[in-house]
Amino acid sequence: SINKAHKSLGDCPGGEIMVLHPFRTLSLVLGSHFPFPGQIGSYFGKFSLYKKYGSTCLSSIVFSNAIPTFWLSDADAIKVVSTDRSVFQKDVEAYETLNIYGPNLVGTEGSDWKRHRRIANPAFNEANNAFVWSETTRFITEWFTEIDQSQASSKVSNVPIDLLKDLTQLTLLIISSAGFSRRVSWNDDSSLVPPPGHTMAFQPAVASAIHHTIVKILTPDFLYSLCSKIDIPLISPVLRETTASFDALRMHMLEVVSSARAWILDNKGAAKDGKMDAALLRNLVEANLAEGSDYRGLTDDELLSNTFTFLLAGHETSAHTLCFAVVFLALYPEVQDKIYDEAVKLWPDGVPEVADLSAYKDSMPKLEYTIATFHETLRHFPSVARLGKPVHADTTLKAKRFTTNIQHTKFTDLQELSNVEEFVVPIPKGSIVIVDIYALHFNPLHWGSDVTEFRPDRFIDTESYRWPRDAFLAFSSGPRSCIGQRFSTTESACILASLVRKYEILVPGDLKSLSFEERKKVMLGCTTGITLTPTSARVELKKRV
């Protein structure tokens, strides 16, 4: 069957054997350690292998089940894959483990997915975006207070910041609030006390469930039943904690569902002085009720499962991207200066401590360069590096062959691809197409010869330039693109602009003796995880005068 699979690869360059399926649990566990650098599928290879083979499409075979696999870094071919949903579907098997509370948007396909998406779409509305902005402002103010207190107590001008810790806490608070309408605070101990009828307070339940998610998705069901019958040292306590945190979070989410339902049925609190924020779960309940009896809405478990997915998909991706972005700002002071100019124009008197709901609409159009910096960060570090699409019918895709010239200049490597010609790749039913986002983002055909440079301006249109939308896939594209794109862009723009308005972001003192390239290597270090994860993202903050 390997020979047969080999024949079906046709003339497509590559043809390497991959021992593991790239989107199954073992690959997830082995992360970047397998396959090895230089092999097709190597996690951090970016565009290098496509350069080696002189093609925007590469082929390989998954050894265990002889599946022909086609890797794409070509915007035109990827556009076809993202839009032709009768042939290229989502690899739902890869996401089955995320169905923790029940089926959800991420792990379904076909008519079932349409039902989830139809109800979820209206939840991500402008009212929610405005709420995200105002809640982000509130949490940033609390975070800045902590930074200023730390500076006052240590009496140093520069405060060292562990970005992964702080930005994970910040994005988790934002999604907890804008997702569940649970008002929590940065350092509020009272939010740690379980309310009557609960085993855990809301915020610890969220944090604990997130912390135990990997255990939850990697542990087979039989081990849970075994551990409920016998005590296995080390394993049983962890599984008990995992179950307890997911049960506790479920109770909180059910409570929000029932109060949202009561509020809507009470004509949105008309009778009392009732008010509910435009949180995602409330919006979902509202959209679900609006479905009426002609359509099949979501069950309570499906509502919870979707909201948990928003929590999971929504905080880690944003936190990790923000870590990389803040590090880039420390490394590139000229980019930081441009964001500062934008932020000073928006807030001449400093970062506001509260924002009303109109602030979002007024502010976002004024943060064009800040948003471009967020996008350029995602081009360099796409949270989701690759997407697998099982192929449901024989088809063809157009890719490009080329030759490469690399010019080494004083500052950078300019990569020119020449002799570019189109060729047709036959794609047989039963194969997998891999949308290689990481490689697409480093394809010089789309991004130009300075593709390895960090240059946010490439995301700003001018009279003679329109940035290549189809070559930016950090949020995927087509009908299955990220539903939370506006949510994360809103919180990220607000965080980056506020941070730069108030503080100068600096390279940590102990790294100043390193060369620029060495600093970059340390500060932008990353590893694989559920999403691309920074390993040593730290900076120093100095209050601007």
Ligand code: HEM
């Ligand atoms: C920097 C931040 C983010 C990045 C880079 C990102 C990236 C992505 C990508 C690449 C996909 C496609 C996954 C696939 O097809 O397998 C996706 C889907 C999704 N994202 Fe995001 N995301 C981000 C933030 C968010 C936020 C804030 C939320 C929710 C609050 C969210 C919720 C979702 C959901 C529910 C889907 C599945 C949509 C569907 O299949 O219809 N994401 N995201």
